[in-house]
Amino acid sequence: MEGTFHASSYIGYVYPNETIIPWTVMIVVYPYMTGLVAGAFSVSSMYHVFGMEKFKPVARFALLTALCFMLFVPMTLLLHLGQPQRAFNAMVTPHLTSAFAAFGYFAAFYTLLLMIETWFAFRADNVIRARNSTGLVRTFYRTITLWSDDISEKARAYDEKWMLSLAIIGIPAAHGLHGYVGFVFGSLKAREWWGSDMMPVIFLFSAVISGIAALIVLYTLVSKLRKTPIDEACVRGMAGALWGFLMFTVLLEGLEFANVVYKGKEGIEVIMEYVTGPLFYRYFVLQFGLGAIVPIIILGIMFMRATRGKAFIAGAVIASLLVLMNVFLMRWNVVIGGQEIAKTMRGLLHYHDPGGRDGLAVALTVLACPLVSLSIL
Amino acid sequence: MTCEKDIDRRGQTAQGDEDDGDARTGRRGFLKDVGKAVASIGALAASGTALLATKQTAQAAAEPGPPAIAGYDWNEHQWGYGIDATRCIGCLRCVEACKAENDVVPTAHHFRTWVERYVWLEGEERPHVDSHSDPDNVAASGSEKEYRFDNRYQGKKVYKAFFVPKICNHCRHPSCVQVCPTGATFKTKDGAVLIDHSYCIGCQYCVQACPYGARFFDPRTQVTEKCTWCYHRITKGLKPACVEVCPVNARIFGDLNNEASDISKFVTENRVQVLKPETGNAPTCFYVGLDKEVS
Numbered sequence: 058m059e060g061t062f063h064a065s066s067y068i069g070y071v072y073p074n075e076t077i078i079p080w081t082v083m084i085v086v087y088p089y090m091t092g093l094v095a096g097a098f099s100v101s102s103m104y105h106v107f108g109m110e111k112f113k114p115v116a117r118f119a120l121l122t123a124l125c126f127m128l129f130v131p132m133t134l135l136l137h138l139g140q141p142q143r144a145f146n147a148m149v150t151p152h153l154t155s156a157f158a159a160f161g162y163f164a165a166f167y168t169l170l171l172m173i174e175t176w177f178a179f180r181a182d183n184v185i186r187a188r189n190s191t192g193l194v195r196t197f198y199r200t201i202t203l204w205s206d207d208i209s210e211k212a213r214a215y216d217e218k219w220m221l222s223l224a225i226i227g228i229p230a231a232h233g234l235h236g237y238v239g240f241v242f243g244s245l246k247a248r249e250w251w252g253s254d255m256m257p258v259i260f261l262f263s264a265v266i267s268g269i270a271a272l273i274v275l276y277t278l279v280s281k282l283r284k285t286p287i288d289e290a291c292v293r294g295m296a297g298a299l300w301g302f303l304m305f306t307v308l309l310e311g312l313e314f315a316n317v318v319y320k321g322k323e324g325i326e327v328i329m330e331y332v333t334g335p336l337f338y339r340y341f342v343l344q345f346g347l348g349a350i351v352p353i354i355i356l357g358i359m360f361m362r363a364t365r366g367k368a369f370i371a372g373a374v375i376a377s378l379l380v381l382m383n384v385f386l387m388r389w390n391v392v393i394g395g396q397e398i399a400k401t402m403r404g405l406l407h408y409h410d411p412g413g414r415d416g417l418a419v420a421l422t423v424l425a426c427p428l429v430s431l432s433i434l
Numbered sequence: 435m436t437c438e439k440d441i442d443r444r445g446q447t448a449q450g451d452e453d454d455g456d457a458r459t460g461r462r463g464f465l466k467d468v469g470k471a472v473a474s475i476g477a478l479a480a481s482g483t484a485l486l487a488t489k490q491t492a493q494a495a496a497e498p499g500p501p502a503i504a505g506y507d508w509n510e511h512q513w514g515y516g517i518d519a520t521r522c523i524g525c526l527r528c529v530e531a532c533k534a535e536n537d538v539v540p541t542a543h544h545f546r547t548w549v550e551r552y553v554w555l556e557g558e559e560r561p562h563v564d565s566h567s568d569p570d571n572v573a574a575s576g577s578e579k580e581y582r583f584d585n586r587y588q589g590k591k592v593y594k595a596f597f598v599p600k601i602c603n604h605c606r607h608p609s610c611v612q613v614c615p616t617g618a619t620f621k622t623k624d625g626a627v628l629i630d631h632s633y634c635i636g637c638q639y640c641v642q643a644c645p646y647g648a649r650f651f652d653p654r655t656q657v658t659e660k661c662t663w664c665y666h667r668i669t670k671g672l673k674p675a676c677v678e679v680c681p682v683n684a685r686i687f688g689d690l691n692n693e694a695s696d697i698s699k700f701v702t703e704n705r706v707q708v709l710k711p712e713t714g715n716a717p718t719c720f721y722v723g724l725d726k727e728v729s
Contacts, residue, residue: 062653064543070550072600072647073567076543079638079651139636139656143616146635152617157639160615246713247609247645323729400647401729403563 063411069327069404078396078408080137082420085392087133088238088260089267089385090126090424095235096268097123098171098227100295105224111294115276117178121434122275123231123268124171125427131164132423136414156241163237167230174223177216181208235264242391249324249402250395255313259387262306267384269299270377275431277374287370296373300356303380307349310387324402331398331405340390348383352376500623506669508624513663515601515674516686516700519723522597524549526566526581528676528685533579535664535675542567542578544650546661547601547676551583552727556591561727598728599684601676602627602648602661603709603717610640610649610660619658625690625718626665631657645713663687690718 064076097119103109104116112119135141144161151158180202187198187206205212236257243256273295280287317328332340355376359369397406410417500508532538532547545567552561564571566581574584587595604627611619611627618633619640634657641649641658652659664674668687672678677687688695697720700706706720710729 062541062543062651064541070563070565073543073545073548073565074641074647074650076567077651079641134637137637139638139651139658140634143633143635146618146633147615150616152614154612155615155639156613157615157637241639245613245642247643396642400645401563 061413063409065406065409067399067404067406069399070401071399071404071406072401075399075401075406078393078406080392080396081411081415082389082393082417083133083137083415083423085385085388086420086424087130087137088235088392089388090130090133090427091235091238092260092264092267092384092388093271094123094127094130094268095231095261095264096266096270097126097272098231098268099265100269100272100298102224102228103298105220106228109294111290114288114291115272115295118276118279119268119272120171120175120178122272122427122431124168124175125431125434127164127168127171128430129423129426132426133420134160136419136423156237156244159237163230163234167227167234170223170227170230174220174227176203177220177223180205180216181213184208232261232264236261242395247400248395248398249317249322249328250398251391253313253316255309255316256391259306259309259313262302262309263384263387266299266302266306266380269295269302270380270384273299273373273377274381277370289366289369292370292373296356296369296376297360299373299377299380300353300360303349303353303356307345307353310345310349327398327402327405331394335397335405335407336390336394339386340394344383344386344390348379348386352379352383355379501669503669508622508669510691511624512690513604513625513668513718514688514690514697514701515604515663515719516697516706517599517601517719517721518684518686518700518704519596519598519721519728521682521684521723522549522599523682523684524551524583524597525681526583527679527681528599529566529581531675531679532661535667536662538659539650539652539654540579542569542572544652544659546648546659547599550598550600550728552594552596552598552725553587553592554594555587556593561594562587563727596723596725598721598724599676600646600648600709601719602644602663603646603715603719604661604663606716606718607714609643609645609713609715613639613643615639622665626663626668627660628662628665629658629660631655634658645710645715 062077065078067076100112101116101119101123104112105120135144138144147155147158148161148165151161183198183202184206185208187195187202190198239257239260242251242260243253246252273292276295277287277292314332318325352375355372358364359372364372393408397408399406412418526549528547529545529549532545533540536546538544538546548565548567550563550565552563554561564583566572566575566583570586571582571584572578575582604625608619608621608627611621614620615637616633616635618631618635619627619629621627636651636656636658638651638658641651649658649660651657664672664676667674673687674685677685686696686700688697690698690701692698700722701720704722706722707724708717708720709724711717
């Protein structure tokens with residue numbers, strides 16, 4: 058039996074083993090999801106740690122969103138592994154020089170932190186729900202509050218204190234987790250498109266914008282579904298943060314690209330051939346143009362003209378959807394793009410979706426899972 | 435030829451688990467002991483034991499135990515590989531021998547060793563490069579299991595041309611070993627970079643990290659594969675299959691600790707080069723007859 062594999066077509070010269078692209082769309086979704094987690098957590102912390110009152114309406118929702126996405130992050134990696142049943146080898150016997158060996162610890166620690174913080178955030182509500190219900194429903198809420206029944210001022214202050222501490226630890230944890238994903242790519246010297254010191258920084262900034270954008274979209278969507286009024290000041294606050302961080306992100310990504318081009322090291326010909334050829338549309342037109350410049354302009358015009366009401370919400374949602382596309386494409390263009398440029402620096406490969414458990418359909422399903430859990434929760 | 439593969443950390447072969455007693459001193463044996471201990475003292479103590487196990491087995495991963503191969507001491511050898519590109523005629527017997535000896539996936543996309551062809555045509559500044567896995571060359575062969583270079587340059591004015599055999603460089607500072615999250619791939623005391631297939635999780639981080647494209651994912655076993663310098667042969671005093679079959683001595687193998695060995699002579703009598711020295715990987719595969727266009 059020869060096993061199934063998906064060889065890529067190519068132009069120029071590539072090493073024979075390179076015709077099978079190692080990391081698939083699953084590894085695109087993985088940093089996309091950790092980015093959403095870090096970004097959503099940032100929004101939550103703006104209220105919980107920095108006391109920005111205007112973010113209060115989304116603070117707990119942001120926490121829950123981060124948790125829902127975080128729960129499914131390991132799924133992307135497990136689906137990608139050839140031997141997923143051995144995944145714990147990396148935790149039981151970590152090879153300490155590997156940038157990836159600490160992932161299990163990082164992820165487990167942060168997931169636990171998120172779960173505890175979310176528990177505190179929703180504890181009082183769940184206690185009230187338990188009190189106001191009977192039968193199995195009551196048992197359910199009693200169970201998820203872990204049989205706590207105290208919602209006095211003192212107990213709530215205690216909850217708040219814990220949440221503050223956890224949120225403070227959570228900020229470096231969330232950003233550490235994601236910055237470290239950037240490091241995994243940035244530290245790979247074998248690939249010109251990845252091996253950059255700026256990679257973790259770019260990953261972090263794009264994570265923040267994706268998280269804010271996701272929250273703007275989800276918050277307005279959930280408010281519509283629940284028929285609750287949308288807090289415009291809150292959306293305005295998030296849109297402002299999105300606008301500012303987006304400008305930084307685009308600048309950093311532009312600088313990174315300018316660096317590669319300006320240095321013009323060996324193999325620059327093939328990189329230029331790539332960015333002006335197969336990458337042009339999804340890099341310059343979609344990622345930079347439609348995904349970054351357009352939302353910056355939309356948000357800019359709205360802030361300049363002091364747009365209010367439904368028009369502002371609609372504009373913010375459209376800009377956010379474009380930013381979400383931008384960040385997904387950024388992950389795609391980094392992860393898949395880096396592998397489409399051959400290590401020979403003499404050829405370009407063309408990624409084909411392998412299908413199956415490592416393919417696009419399953420990846421999108423995994424990406425949808427947090428949304429389903431979020432709707433249930 | 436024998437076909438013993440799946441050499442694990444102790445250099446044992448899949449078919450040759452004759453010395454199971456010694457194996458217990460290895461990581462697996464240690465883990466078994468830990469497992470028993472955990473079972474007996476209960477769940478409460480498990481977390482503490484696991485922490486201890488983590489620490490000790492991490493050390494085990496960094497320093498693999500010696501191979502349990504009768505009459506072989508890996509402290510006595512320092513293997514090295516040489517390639518004289520000026521001699522290679524592109525017959526590809528090495529590639530076919532490697533595939534047969536090591537049961538490499540029989541396709542045009544999985545190789546432990548391969549050969550590249552560099553051709554400059556008159557009036558052109560840069561070379562045309564291809565390997566036997568090029569679709570036109572596969573078509574010329576008519577099979578993905580036999581390899582040859584086609585005659586695409588026939589009738590054209592070629593002013594410079596040569597072949598370059600490629601293989602895992604068994605680097606002194608291998609980036610593949612650095613990134614492996616479990617320590618399944620490791621550097622042996624005698625210089626080879628090997629993979630413990632029973633411990634690899636198949637993440638392919640090492641495939642990404644190798645600057646030379648020497649690693650691939652085996653679709654049959656779902657773990658990573660690469661050249662072992664035919665470790666099952668060299669530890670018995672034989673040469674790797676590719677070296678054995680090369681009709682023009684373009685491939686040289688031997689013990690760098692032995693001054694009289696072919697490889698020692700090759701390295702001392704020639705001005706040798708390595709591929710991509712800027713990566714800091716420090717290959718132990720030395721070349722003669724490279725060109726500025728070869729990377």
